[in-house]
Amino acid sequence: MTPIGEFVPRYRPEFWGALSERERLEIAIGAILTQNTNWGNVCVALERLNRAQVLELEKLSKIKLQKLQSLIRSSGYFRQKSRKIKVFAEAALNRGGSLKNWLSGPLEETRNDLLSLWGIGPETADSILLYAVQRPIFVVDAYTLRISRRIGWVRETSYDKLQKFFESHLPKKSFLYAEFHALFVSLAKNHCRTKPLCAGCPIASFCATGLRVMKT
Numbered sequence: 088m089t090p091i092g093e094f095v096p097r098y099r100p101e102f103w104g105a106l107s108e109r110e111r112l113e114i115a116i117g118a119i120l121t122q123n124t125n126w127g128n129v130c131v132a133l134e135r136l137n138r139a140q141v142l143e144l145e146k147l148s149k150i151k152l153q154k155l156q157s158l159i160r161s162s163g164y165f166r167q168k169s170r171k172i173k174v175f176a177e178a179a180l181n182r183g184g185s186l187k188n189w190l191s192g193p194l195e196e197t198r199n200d201l202l203s204l205w206g207i208g209p210e211t212a213d214s215i216l217l218y219a220v221q222r223p224i225f226v227v228d229a230y231t232l233r234i235s236r237r238i239g240w241v242r243e244t245s246y247d248k249l250q251k252f253f254e255s256h257l258p259k260k261s262f263l264y265a266e267f268h269a270l271f272v273s274l275a276k277n278h279c280r281t282k283p284l285c286a287g288c289p290i291a292s293f294c295a296t297g298l299r300v301m302k303t
């Protein structure tokens with residue numbers, strides 16, 4: 088989220104649960120923008136949206152599609168994503184105009200409502216619920232799947248089953264889920280890459296793949 092007076096978003100865990108509507112919106116838009124791209128590209132797009140001062144539901148619903156496309160071009164798939172952002176902003180306005188109120192309803196119902204919007208899949212919906220309004224829902228991404236399978240925790244590839252696995256093994260706490268997710272991302276970037284660097288990996292001693300690699 089971006090502090091007042093700045094334009095580039097950054098992770099600020101100290102503000103977990105104490106977010107403004109603008110920050111919640113920035114997080115939700117970031118969750119849409121991050122589809123099929125890396126966070127660096129998303130940051131560039133969010134910075135441009137911040138500088139253009141359009142991170143408000145009304146403004147996003149009214150901004151010309153072409154203008155929005157040019158602002159978020161760095162995130163890739165900008166034509167689709169600009170439509171997704173507009174669909175999301177219009178849905179939020181139709182549901183009262185407050186992300187906090189809209190997304191704080193009964194969890195399953197609210198998640199299904201998000202999933203009913205064009206362009207919002209399970210990972211995006213859960214990221215919005217976890218990071219924008221701190222609902223206790225575990226976000227599964229490609230890193231989570233890769234690491235969990237290599238460790239030997241799961242064979243599942245289905246989003247829902249993997250999510251249930253984590254939610255049934257961890258206390259139902261949103262901050263814990265967010266920290267877990269951040270640790271998976273960090274592990275995937277530093278060690279558990281496409282080609283894993285098991286030597287020096289902090290969890291090699293209880294990872295099935297790591298133990299096998301170290302023996303050879």
Ligand code: SF4
Pocket residue numbers: 234237238278279280283284285286288289290291294295296297298
């Ligand atoms: S030990 Fe290797 S396979 Fe296991 S998590 Fe670490 S890098 Fe990935």
